Amino acid sequence: MKLHAHGIHVTLPPGWSGRVFSHDPRAATLHAGNFTLSVDESSTFGSASTAAMRPGASFIALTEYVPGAGLEPGAGLFASRRIPLPLDPARFSPAALARPQPRHVGMQHFFTTSGRPFCLYVVLDGERTQRRAQLAIVDHLLRSLRIERRA
Numbered sequence: 470m471k472l473h474a475h476g477i478h479v480t481l482p483p484g485w486s487g488r489v490f491s492h493d494p495r496a497a498t499l500h501a502g503n504f505t506l507s508v509d510e511s512s513t514f515g516s517a518s519t520a521a522m523r524p525g526a527s528f529i530a531l532t533e534y535v536p537g538a539g540l541e542p543g544a545g546l547f548a549s550r551r552i553p554l555p556l557d558p559a560r561f562s563p564a565a566l567a568r569p570q571p572r573h574v575g576m577q578h579f580f581t582t583s584g585r586p587f588c589l590y591v592v593l594d595g596e597r598t599q600r601r602a603q604l605a606i607v608d609h610l611l612r613s614l615r616i617e618r619r620a
Contacts, residue, residue, distance in 0.1 A: 472499070476583075476617035477531070482606055495619075499531040501610065503603075514567040514590050524572060524595040527603045529610065534586045542581040549580040552589055555608045558600065561593060574600065583618040 470481045474489035475497030481487050487501035498513045500506055504526045507517035513532045522528060536542055543550070561574040567590070575592045591607060593600045 472501075476585075476619060478613075478615040478617075479610065480613040482610055485610070493535060495535045496533040498533065499529070502526065502528040503606070504528075512567075515592075516568050519566075519568065519570065519573065519592050522570070522573065522592065522594040525599050525603065526594040527607055528592040529607060530588075530590040531614070532588045532590065534588070536586060540586060542584050542586045546579045547581045547586040549578065550582065551580060552578060552611055552614070554611055556591065556604055556611070558604060561591075561600070566592065570594070572596075583616045585616060585619060587616075 472479050472481060472487050472489055475491055477489050477497055477499050479499060481501055485501055485503050486506050489497055489499045491497045500510065500515050500518060502518060504522060507521060510517050513530065515528055515530045519528050534540055560576040563569055563574055565575040565577055566573055572594050573592055578589045580587055593603050
């Protein structure tokens, strides 16, 4: 399934659900997972959805930030120009989670593309062997990601 909204394009693997939404007209968020996402999700990092994850589940949040107040696209925390693919399994840790849960590990990567600053947040649930297979699918999804410059 292809998603396209707010200048974000992505192709979801079979069995995945997702949405692109915006709480602010200057910033968008993508949520995707291989499970049913929470319909009342108000958190940009998917706390309601990640709380519902089961072993073997994967969740991605791609959250755009609004420049200003010291945040400059392409500088500081947002200096990276891309998502480093494939994702490095060593970057995943319970310490990177917005809300720690048993069996969950996560990673965050801040970057700027098309002049837009983002944080990629990925959460995996399961044992180490399950996570390797999950990462291959997450990498495939992220390779399909295209972000347009804002007008």
